[in-house]
Amino acid sequence: xxxxxxxxxxxxxxxxxxxxxxxxxxxxxxxxxxxxxxxxxxxxxxxxxxxxxxxxxxxxxxxxxxxxxxxxxxxxxxxxxxxxxxxxxxxxxxxxxxxxxxxxxxxxxxxxxxxxxxxxxxxxxxxxxxxxxxxxxxxxxxxx
Amino acid sequence: xxxxxxxxxxxxxxxxxxxxxxxxxxxxxxxxxxxxxxxxxxxxxxxxxxxxxxxxxxxxxxxxxxxxxxxxxxxxxxxxxxxxxxxxxxxxxxxxxxxxxxxxxxxxxxxxxxxxxxxxxxxxxxxxxxxxxxxxxxxxxxxxxxxxxxxxxxxxxxxxxxxxxxxxxxxxxxxxxxxxxxxxxxxxxxxxxxxxxxxxxxxxxxxxxxxxxxxxxxxxxxxxxxxxxxxxxxxxxxxxxxxxxxxxxxxxxxxxxxxxxxxxxxxxxxxxxxxxxxxxxxxxxxxxxxxxxxxxxxxxxxxxxxxxxxxxxxxxxxxxxxxxxxxxxxxxxxxxxxxxxxxxxxxxxxxxxxxxxxxxxxxxxxxxxxxxxxxxxxxxxxxxxxxxxxxxxxxxxxxxxxxxxxxxx
Numbered sequence: 001x002x003x004x005x006x007x008x009x010x011x012x013x014x015x016x017x018x019x020x021x022x023x024x025x026x027x028x029x030x031x032x033x034x035x036x037x038x039x040x041x042x043x044x045x046x047x048x049x050x051x052x053x054x055x056x057x058x059x060x061x062x063x064x065x066x067x068x069x070x071x072x073x074x075x076x077x078x079x080x081x082x083x084x085x086x087x088x089x090x091x092x093x094x095x096x097x098x099x100x101x102x103x104x105x106x107x108x109x110x111x112x113x114x115x116x117x118x119x120x121x122x123x124x125x126x127x128x129x130x131x132x133x134x135x136x137x138x139x140x141x142x143x144x
Numbered sequence: 145x146x147x148x149x150x151x152x153x154x155x156x157x158x159x160x161x162x163x164x165x166x167x168x169x170x171x172x173x174x175x176x177x178x179x180x181x182x183x184x185x186x187x188x189x190x191x192x193x194x195x196x197x198x199x200x201x202x203x204x205x206x207x208x209x210x211x212x213x214x215x216x217x218x219x220x221x222x223x224x225x226x227x228x229x230x231x232x233x234x235x236x237x238x239x240x241x242x243x244x245x246x247x248x249x250x251x252x253x254x255x256x257x258x259x260x261x262x263x264x265x266x267x268x269x270x271x272x273x274x275x276x277x278x279x280x281x282x283x284x285x286x287x288x289x290x291x292x293x294x295x296x297x298x299x300x301x302x303x304x305x306x307x308x309x310x311x312x313x314x315x316x317x318x319x320x321x322x323x324x325x326x327x328x329x330x331x332x333x334x335x336x337x338x339x340x341x342x343x344x345x346x347x348x349x350x351x352x353x354x355x356x357x358x359x360x361x362x363x364x365x366x367x368x369x370x371x372x373x374x375x376x377x378x379x380x381x382x383x384x385x386x387x388x389x390x391x392x393x394x395x396x397x398x399x400x401x402x403x404x405x406x407x408x409x410x411x412x413x414x415x416x417x418x419x420x421x422x423x424x425x426x427x428x429x430x431x432x433x434x435x436x437x438x439x440x441x442x443x444x445x446x447x448x449x450x451x452x453x454x455x456x457x458x459x460x461x462x463x464x465x466x467x468x469x470x471x472x473x474x475x476x477x478x479x480x481x482x483x484x485x486x487x488x489x490x491x492x493x494x495x496x497x498x499x500x501x502x503x504x505x506x507x508x509x510x511x512x513x514x515x516x517x518x519x520x521x522x523x524x525x526x527x528x529x530x531x532x533x534x535x536x537x538x539x540x541x542x543x544x545x546x547x548x549x550x551x552x553x
Contacts, residue, residue: 040504064486066488
């Protein structure tokens with residue numbers, strides 16, 4: 001998937017200004033709160049499962065453009081997928097961030113972060129929401 | 145007026161950043177070090193390495209002597225009565241914890257009140273949370289004005305005989321307001337309370353006289369005042385130091401001990417300095433304070449205030465920027481670009497070679513007062529210039545969300 005900077009910027013702008021799946025998370029969701037000391041992103045991600053299907057993903061909180069847009073994009077990607085498929089997508093995302101070969105087609109809009117690895121100080125922003133999703137999926141699959 | 149060109153020449157980091165066309169506006173986090181400080185540390189390693197207070201041989205004797213001279217330099221710098229009132233620690237956090245543990249935990253009891261403000265850095269409030277937990281004392285906050293500034297009348301309203309400690313920063317690390325410490329100390333002492341002053345942000349910028357201010361404890365770090373990291377000071381009035389407990393016990397702090405567990409501690413300041421200290425750091429710190437005293441702290445203070453005023457005048461002209469501490473007088477300007485998250489702006493500024501800090505600056509309860517949790521903090525010191533401020537203001541004028549995102553790609 002060839003993607004130029006202008007396109008990447010448009011994707012990020014879109015998900016930052018109108019984030020998908022963002023809003024309050026009630027108790028029917030399993031949730032995890034992420035806050036890091038070194039940056040100011042502070043978000044909570046919640047999921048609902050139906051057997052092994054990720055029935056819904058929501059997130060709430062404050063964060064920078066990279067944090068909000070990456071969480072929004074990934075929430076869209078994994079919603080409706082099986083837990084294993086969702087974990088695979090997250091694995092591909094981490095490979096991209098680690099500059100390893102990865103499945104570009106599978107990541108769709110998340111390719112907007114394909115050069116985030118060059119900005120060491122922003123990697124945390126681009127992974128904090130994804131890390132929360134990873135925790136929730138693993139807890140559901142393997143138990144706490 | 146300072147000869148800023150000459151000063152900049154004394155700082156290798158400034159020259160390094162000039163090569164990259166980068167500008168440092170984060171001295172409130174840590175300051176750069178002049179060559180004389182670096183040389184002093186290096187000299188200890190290359191020519192003077194020996195432990196202190198083991199004076200059987202010349203080398204140890206002379207380095208011990210230098211170490212004690214550093215104590216005298218600090219005394220002079222803050223105009224303490226005696227160098228015995230200067231305790232070396234490993235930083236302001238260490239010093240503040242030492243006061244809370246050694247004085248607070250020892251003397252406070254249930255029903256006592258610790259007064260502080262919501263603008264405090266974690267280092268000056270969390271140790272007191274612990275004191276409250278252990279002793280049953282409670283923490284109360286002196287109400288701040290809407291812009292986070294301090295009004296002495298608010299202190300008078302909450303002051304009572306139950307207040308045993310007032311702990312606050314002389315200069316807030318987020319908003320840069322200078323607290324009227326002298327007036328605060330006067331009121332505190334009328335009620336027999338002690339004043340603990342976090343001087344981390346004030347010592348670098350304000351000529352401080354502990355006797356004139358009548359502060360009971362003053363804590364600060366070396367690394368924010370041109371010295372090495374890993375060194376700090378806890379100043380305390382001698383009679384308070386004498387009756388409080390050390391945080392650590394060990395070599396160097398006791399005069400003798402026996403098999404029954406009896407310990408005879410040394411007198412202050414030595415009873416607080418168990419273990420081998422950061423000798424090279426203390427020697428470098430001495431060089432840093434001497435460097436500032438050569439320039440004259442009154443000149444440093446005047447220059448920092450002048451630069452800050454210039455910065456404030458220029459940045460408040462921008463329509464797209466909201467400044468939170470317009471009433472501040474020195475060193476710190478705290479702001480946001482309207483409708484853009486602080487971290488995005490800070491990262492954009494980084495892409496333009498401007499180093500600032502974004503976040504809540506370790507003062508996590510201040511957001512209750514100013515109503516915003518994330519801000520950008522630009523902080524100045526004697527090596528900054530008006531031209532650097534002009535450049536920052538120019539870049540801020542043109543910042544957009546698109547540019548911020550692009551900077552991350």
